[in-house]
Amino acid sequence: MSKPLIVKCPICKSLVERDNDYFPFCSDRCKTNDLGNWASGVYTIPDSQAHDFDDDESGTIH
Numbered sequence: 001m002s003k004p005l006i007v008k009c010p011i012c013k014s015l016v017e018r019d020n021d022y023f024p025f026c027s028d029r030c031k032t033n034d035l036g037n038w039a040s041g042v043y044t045i046p047d048s049q050a051h052d053f054d055d056d057e058s059g060t061i062h
């Protein structure tokens with residue numbers, strides 16, 4: 001009744017079908033790779049130490 005949805009894996013750009021266990025990734029490796037991007041700081045993550053340092057530095061500048 002519905003056609004299979006196919007997307008491109010965000011990691012390696014391979015075609016991935018909707019019924020893939022790792023959708024929208026093509027494989028467990030690519031799924032882990034994406035999670036690794038978060039863990040390694042590719043995406044910005046607020047840091048309490050950085051916030052504390054920023055507060056101290058703003059006082060120095062002004």
Ligand SMILES: [Zn+2]
Pocket residue numbers: 009010011012013014025026027030
């Ligand atoms: Zn992939």
